Amino acid sequence: MGNKRRDLDARATRLSSGLDKLLDAQTNVDKLSKELKERQVVVDSKAKEVGEMLERVDTRQQEANRDEIDAQQKKEQLDKDRLVIDKESAEAEASLREAEPALAAADRALQVLTSDKVNEVRALKTPPQKVQFTMYCVYAFKPTGVEGKTVDWPSCKVMMQQTTFLKSLQNFDKSRLTAGMINKA
Numbered sequence: 206m207g208n209k210r211r212d213l214d215a216r217a218t219r220l221s222s223g224l225d226k227l228l229d230a231q232t233n234v235d236k237l238s239k240e241l242k243e244r245q246v247v248v249d250s251k252a253k254e255v256g257e258m259l260e261r262v263d264t265r266q267q268e269a270n271r272d273e274i275d276a277q278q279k280k281e282q283l284d285k286d287r288l289v290i291d292k293e294s295a296e297a298e299a300s301l302r303e304a305e306p307a308l309a310a311a312d313r314a315l316q317v318l319t320s321d322k323v324n325e326v327r328a329l330k331t332p333p334q335k336v337q338f339t340m341y342c343v344y345a346f347k348p349t350g351v352e353g354k355t356v357d358w359p360s361c362k363v364m365m366q367q368t369t370f371l372k373s374l375q376n377f378d379k380s381r382l383t384a385g386m387i388n389k390a
Contacts, residue, residue, distance in 0.1 A: 308379075315375050327365040332358070340365075348373040 326336060340361040344352055349367050353360060364370060 318371065318374070320371050323365050323371055327362050337361075343374070346377070348377050 326332065326340070329336070332340070337358060340358070341356050344356050344361050344364055349364060349369055350373075351367070352364055367373075
């Protein structure tokens with residue numbers, strides 16, 4: 206019976222020790238479960254922040270892609286516009302080269318124009334159509350700077366009466382011509 210008692214005591218001690226270890230393990234599991242829940246809250250919060258950050262990054266990436274596409278389209282349009290401008294510039298330069306002899310001839314004719322010739326034209330009641338048209342063009346360029354808005358023969362006659370008219374024509378600064386003046390002429 207002594208052996209059985211020792212055997213039972215040893216088993217009881219082992220069971221008690223095992224039970225203590227189970228209780229310690231349960232305490233550790235409860236503690237770790239509590240830590241896990243606390244950390245899970247932090248992980249969930251960080252996961253939400255990361256998700257929101259990824260959405261912002263994705264939105265910014267989409268905006269950057271749209272901006273890049275817009276920039277490329279604008280560059281392509283600018284390249285097309287540059288080709289058109291270069292072509293029109295070449296055409297304008299060619300037209301200017303063609304017009305330069307006529308402009309030089311007009312300048313030479315102005316230099317030999319006298320006040321007597323201006324008075325002769327001004328004295329006409331009804332000038333030939335080409336003379337009238339020419340004077341309308343001159344009027345549109347406002348050589349004396351005091352011409353009005355109405356372009357008609359009486360207004361042209363008043364312009365030619367100005368003492369500075371002939372000198373204004375001969376020294377006219379062609380660079381001050383505007384598109385509106387040219388179109389009006």
